[in-house]
Amino acid sequence: MTRSTILDGNSFSSADAGLLPSEDRELLERRRRVLGPSYRLFYRRPLHLVRGSGTRVYDADGREYLDAYNNVASIGHGHPAVVEAVHRQMRTLNTHSRYLQHEILDYAEQLLATFPAALDTVMFTNSGSEANDLALRVARHATGGTGVVVTAEAYHGTTSLVADVSPAMGREHPLGSFTTLVPAPDAYRRGGGAQLGEWFAGEITAAFGRLRSSGVRPAAFLADTIFASDGVLSDPAVLGPAVRAVHQEGALFIADEVQPGFARTGASFWGFARHGVVPDLVSLGKPMGNGVPVAGMVGRSEIVDRFGSEIPYFNTFGGSSVPIAAAQAVLDVIQRENLAARAEALGDVLRDGVRAHARRHPAIGDVRGAGLFLGVEIVSDRERRTPDSALALAVVNTLRDLGVLVSVAGPHNNVLKVRPLLVYSDADVALFLDRLDEALTLGSAAVPL
Amino acid sequence: MTRSTILDGNSFSSADAGLLPSEDRELLERRRRVLGPSYRLFYRRPLHLVRGSGTRVYDADGREYLDAYNNVASIGHGHPAVVEAVHRQMRTLNTHSRYLQHEILDYAEQLLATFPAALDTVMFTNSGSEANDLALRVARHATGGTGVVVTAEAYHGTTSLVADVSPAMGREHPLGSFTTLVPAPDAYRRGGGAQLGEWFAGEITAAFGRLRSSGVRPAAFLADTIFASDGVLSDPAVLGPAVRAVHQEGALFIADEVQPGFARTGASFWGFARHGVVPDLVSLGKPMGNGVPVAGMVGRSEIVDRFGSEIPYFNTFGGSSVPIAAAQAVLDVIQRENLAARAEALGDVLRDGVRAHARRHPAIGDVRGAGLFLGVEIVSDRERRTPDSALALAVVNTLRDLGVLVSVAGPHNNVLKVRPLLVYSDADVALFLDRLDEALTLGSAAVPL
Incomplete structure (x- = not known):
């Protein structure tokens, strides 16, 4: 199923169940029993969400996450x-x-x-x-x-x-x-x-x-x-x-x-x-x-x-x-709220920010997108543009641990799929760029917290 | 399209637009313009609904209708x-x-x-x-x-x-x-x-x-x-x-x-x-x-x-x-609220009531169903069980004018499709039976009010 980019790119594997607190392991077991195997979860350590507000969602432990992925709640959670x-x-x-x-x-x-x-x-x-x-x-x-x-x-x-x-x-x-x-x-x-x-x-x-x-x-x-x-x-x-x-x-x-x-x-x-x-x-x-x-x-x-x-x-x-x-x-x-124009402007700021990161992070092969739909292609060799799926997934999971939600896309699962909510503040943009820099610096060496 | 029982059995025809108040004719025209011809309406004179509460819905003129059709709001409108x-x-x-x-x-x-x-x-x-x-x-x-x-x-x-x-x-x-x-x-x-x-x-x-x-x-x-x-x-x-x-x-x-x-x-x-x-x-x-x-x-x-x-x-x-x-x-x-048992009991009362009507209304060929899903087959000849679609549609439209919503089903569009909400009171049941009796008495002679 290597081509199954949509459903399996950033999926939890039951082999990693040991990483989860017992309450979440119990939810996993209940899911397996009543929902069956179609129901996949995001991240090596899935998120147990209980609340959303504006650009943030919160897990069962009260941890806050900047949502840079979910384009359904595009104008903000619980608007x-x-x-x-x-x-x-x-x-x-x-x-x-x-x-x-x-x-x-x-x-x-x-x-x-x-x-x-x-x-x-x-x-x-x-x-x-x-x-x-x-x-x-x-x-x-x-x-x-x-x-x-x-x-x-x-x-x-x-x-x-x-x-x-x-x-x-x-x-x-x-x-x-x-x-x-x-x-x-x-x-x-x-x-x-x-x-x-x-x-x-x-x-x-x-x-x-x-x-x-x-x-x-x-x-x-x-x-x-x-x-x-x-x-x-x-x-x-x-x-x-x-x-x-x-x-x-x-x-x-x-x-x-x-x-x-x-x-x-x-x-x-x-x-x-x-x-x-x-x-x-x-x-x-x-x-x-x-x-x-x-x-x-x-x-x-x-x-x-x-x-x-x-x-x-x-x-x-x-x-x-x-x-x-x-x-x-x-x-x-x-x-x-003129969010289309805002998406255009914020997108430019974000792409410029990621391109600035690229000067320090050779793993960034390409930064593209339109408005608030960004693709950041992660490569192991810039010259040869070699897709680095492992690093992309490591970055996604590190970002999750750093409190920022993104995922991957593309035939090689090596493109960071970034969709900040249309109602991002300037501070949200800065936070995203900061955490991305940190995740790229940690690189593949990062392990789930 | 005579076999198109689902979508055309009880549909408004634009030939009857003259029956409608000007406000509704304007809505019709807007529908035609932006929604296209897939969007059919119920009844010879479509209903312009603005409110629903419990077993009733209300039109723009404040008229009240007993809902004996919509199984979506099964436990009552606006529960x-x-x-x-x-x-x-x-x-x-x-x-x-x-x-x-x-x-x-x-x-x-x-x-x-x-x-x-x-x-x-x-x-x-x-x-x-x-x-x-x-x-x-x-x-x-x-x-x-x-x-x-x-x-x-x-x-x-x-x-x-x-x-x-x-x-x-x-x-x-x-x-x-x-x-x-x-x-x-x-x-x-x-x-x-x-x-x-x-x-x-x-x-x-x-x-x-x-x-x-x-x-x-x-x-x-x-x-x-x-x-x-x-x-x-x-x-x-x-x-x-x-x-x-x-x-x-x-x-x-x-x-x-x-x-x-x-x-x-x-x-x-x-x-x-x-x-x-x-x-x-x-x-x-x-x-x-x-x-x-x-x-x-x-x-x-x-x-x-x-x-x-x-x-x-x-x-x-x-x-x-x-x-x-x-x-x-x-x-x-x-x-x-044990509504399954209530649906069973109310269904029996309703079917018994319609069967009692059948003694006075030879057009009722058959009364069937389960719980609060009733079929009342309208025939022109009981012995030969000849479907009477025209009368069934007349009854549906007369019931609408009398403030009760039902529709038709079956290959001949001659079966009254009756789905009272699960939260009918005894008075709702009595009202339904009363109005059905009246509509059958008026029969094909009835014209829209």
Whole structure:
């Protein structure tokens, strides 16, 4: 399962159970008994969390951690605006979209106003997985094809269909016969800019050609617009040529914004906008409700309407009152506090800070990202750009022990995946940089405290 | 789309927009513009709801409706225990299952204690669709087959895979090549009891045979244990022989408890338990969090563990803190207030009451169901059992105008689908019976007020 970057990169191993206090060992045993082996834990010494507030979470011993990873609580753990909106709506009404309610429309209109005009329709789901699943259904309906192109380490979710287009699931889960892969647009190793974009577009054209050769008609190119599981690949020159290639094949471009969307990647608000493209369909998720399950698919009405008028679709919780209230509160906070611009500015400060560390830490091979989505590539040899997964995991675990939460990504699990909350203070940024420096200094020599 | 029983049985048609006040027409227009045509509304004159409390919901004009349909708010709209639990958890922590938390385990253990001992593992999702999708993935992994048998009007959700096993989606959505149908076990037309069970088992065996003939190996028989979309078919003699037939084929039985579960169908708590069978996998959903999106799959550990140890699965919101807090509050209320026994008793009173109506209303062809899940079959000819969809829809719309919410089900849209909340008072039961009598008396002559 070496390719299973999403679920196993930074996972607890039961061999390390001895490192845990007895209370946590008991929780582990209960998990094993009732939840089964699908339920993995982060870190060599898993965290037992009991509280979250703003940019911090707290463990059962009262230790504080700076959250530089969880993009669900993007506007801060327990944000009072979301807490209050959900509480008010819970007391008022929580029902589905087969009754008229104006709140879902208020939110839909405000959300769509953040998109290019062509993206004028939204459907609500409960998860990014459901959103990607729906987007693929719509793309197949629109094109009459089934073939899907994704990047080599893509992860798009957990339903059967999206698992079949998620190579990050690892070799044990075979990809669909309708799925084919393209290499990820890795500017660090291939060089960036226009040349990278043209190369990537060529790979996509070739991939659709392979599908056609095996009798599979094109339906979609589905891509996370910051290629998170491929290692946080942020060169914005990539998607323009790619989307032209996709459309030449008669396929649709589905932008998976579950991770990069909602201002995470900076002032452009949506990851695709950094690339100067307009997708055909867009999937949304994680930070949309600050932890209340809500997600959705945005698309061009000429595509979505044809699907909707021919194929019944109803989602019981999707677009129901309480999830919409949470989503409304989140969007209001992001817009009122101008968090997209703040993410852009803080991201620059963070990347500059990490690049300054790189002068003292040769293990930092590359610092990239957009807004508050950073990738820090850890290498054993800068010249040869040799991935150093062991060191990356050591840094992740040391940071955990130093009170900062991050994880890893990429095909070699050697890219630090850093997603500070959008509401970081300047002091939070400084603390992060300080602790990262310390963790890199300790290096592989560090052992769990 | 005549077979599209789930989504179009009781839907608003834009041809009737003139019946609506201008404020609602404006909401309709906004819906059309931003949500697209997938978003259907209930009733000839859709309801614009603004508030819910206990067994009642209220429209924008302050009119009160007795909710005899929505099984999501099963323990009552805005139940204070759920409101408070969610509010407390929202302020405390809302994060995912990759950190240790004891609440998910407390809930998992309490939930599993309501199941037979063999069903000892649970995985959490956000929707019944995700739960059925996961159950099918697990069943395919366990059996090595892909073939799925479902009933003729089954509905199992909205992901690509479960839509492919949902004939209720209508002819526009072709079933999967791995899907085959059996007639529903309709005791009203075929006679009930042991003979019905044996016949049904024979149909299942034949269906798996058809799949094998076309090179498809069996994976699962997936059935809603009250066959809601097939018309609320409640004869408990059906699943025993069926499950034996399924196991003889080397397939698994997946009980879809999204609608019948959580005490809806009475004292047995789970729909499958009424049939005296133990499923291999069970999907849960709708009422689980009283409207907070939460769902899950329960199964035998020998099946679930094999999947979980080989295939990565992580669900960001599934099993996260707030959905679990909502689910915990719901389960506590159901158990503390003994609502399963109450559903059983109230269901008997309701069915007796409707049967008493049947003496005066020859349109009532059959009264069936279990607990607080009733089916009332409306016919134009009792002897010939001729479905009367027009009258059933008239009764549904008249009941709406009389302040009682129900809908229709079944292949002919002629079965009143009645799901009173589990917390009905005796007065609610009396009110429901009263209004049903009135609506049947008005019959097809009734026009919207």
